[in-house]
Amino acid sequence: MKKVIKEIDNYLNRLFPINRSISGEGTRTTLDILQEIVPLQKKEYNSLEKVYDWIIPKEWNVKDAWIKDKNGNKVIDFKKNNIHLVGYSIPINQKMEFEKLKDHLFYHKDIPDAIPYRTSYYDENWGFCVTQKQYKELKNSAGLLEVFIDSNFDSKGSITIGELLIPGEQSEEILISTYICHPSLGNDNLSGALMTAFLARELQKKSNLKKSYRIIWVPETIGAIAY
Numbered sequence: 001m002k003k004v005i006k007e008i009d010n011y012l013n014r015l016f017p018i019n020r021s022i023s024g025e026g027t028r029t030t031l032d033i034l035q036e037i038v039p040l041q042k043k044e045y046n047s048l049e050k051v052y053d054w055i056i057p058k059e060w061n062v063k064d065a066w067i068k069d070k071n072g073n074k075v076i077d078f079k080k081n082n083i084h085l086v087g088y089s090i091p092i093n094q095k096m097e098f099e100k101l102k103d104h105l106f107y108h109k110d111i112p113d114a115i116p117y118r119t120s121y122y123d124e125n126w127g128f129c130v131t132q133k134q135y136k137e138l139k140n141s142a143g144l145l146e147v148f149i150d151s152n153f154d155s156k157g158s159i160t161i162g163e164l165l166i167p168g169e170q171s172e173e174i175l176i177s178t179y180i181c182h183p184s185l186g187n188d189n190l191s192g193a194l195m196t197a198f199l200a201r202e203l204q205k206k207s208n209l210k211k212s213y214r215i216i217w218v219p220e221t222i223g224a225i226a227y
Contacts, residue, residue, distance in 0.1 A: 004198075011037070011194055012186070019082040020189075022121060022181045022219035023047070023059040023159045030180055030193065031162045031217060037197040038204065040217065044158040045226040054225050057121055059157020060088050063150040067101075067128060070143030076128050082183045086127035087119030091151045095144040104128065104147075107135045117185060121222075161227055162217035164200055168209035176200075181219040193217055 015033060019026040031042050049056045065078035065085045078085045086106070104127040108114040112132040120127070126149055130138070138145060162180070165173075178196040182189035200215050218224050 008194065008198065012190065015190055015194060016184050016186065017082070019062065019183050020181055021060055021087050021119075021183070022222055023057065023157060024061045026061075026183070027160050027180055027219065031160060034162060034193065034197045034217065038164055038200045038215075040162040040164040040197075040200075040215070043161050043163060043227075045161070045223075047155055047157045047159070049226075051222070051226045054222060056159055056222060056226060057088070058153040058155050059159070061152055061154075062089070065089070065128070065149040065151070067138065068146040068148075069138075069141045070145070072146075075134060075137055075141070075145075076130060081115060083115050083117050083185070084128055084130065085149065086125070086129060087117075087183075088121045089126035089149050089151055090124050090153075092126050092147055092149045095146050098139055098141065098145060101138065101145055101147060105130055105135055105138065107132050117182070117188075159219050159223055159226060161219070161223050163227075164215045166200065166203050166209065166213040166215070168212040170211050173212045173214045176213060176215045177224065178217055179220045179223075180217045181223070 015030060018029055020030055034040060045056055047056050047058045066074045067076040068074050076084050106116050106118050106127060106129045108116045115131055116129045118129055176196060178192040179189050180193045196215060203213055216227060218227055
């Protein structure tokens with residue numbers, strides 16, 4: 001048991017910092033790592049493809065994002081915590097007063113030290129999620145604040161899902177589905193994606209499965225719909 005716990009902990013440490021979203025290299029990297037546990041297959045669904053009454057969005061990737069004060073100090077830094085950046089934020093490189101910036105800042109009113117998690121998948125916008133302390137620091141900063149987001153959108157990109165079929169004696173299947181689209185969030189998303197991989201590994205070891213098991217790792221909503 002201790003060996004398995006250590007193994008799980010090692011994978012959590014590797015997977016946690018990855019900037020996952022409903023599309024992009026972070027999701028693929030996550031699936032690549034999970035392939036070390038089980039032989040899942042990756043499937044791609046093209047951006048701008050119509051699935052029922054939904055449209056698969058452009059693939060989103062981000063290299064860096066931050067907010068600096070007038071002295072060049074980073075008050076908010078995506079590389080220190082990727083939840084700071086609102087998911088699917090459009091690129092920006094501007095200097096602005098706090099009054100203009102504040103509409104793009106989000107903090108948790110009831111938990112001062114928390115960084116909320118926000119996305120803007122289907123609405124072209126940008127923003128940063130901050131603690132109350134960081135919000136006040138930006139508010140009290142003198143001079144212009146420099147806002148930078150180095151992100152890109154690829155209309156020829158795709159969303160990626162992982163799939164594993166474990167055959168049983170019967171063709172009737174049990175479906176197990178988990179999401180893989182959130183960044184550095186442990187309880188919400190990552191624990192499910194990782195423990196599903198370990199569950200799949202244990203199921204693969206069994207020689208007397210009556211029903212087959214189909215296991216999928218998908219970006220929430222659009223990934224499940226596309227699949």
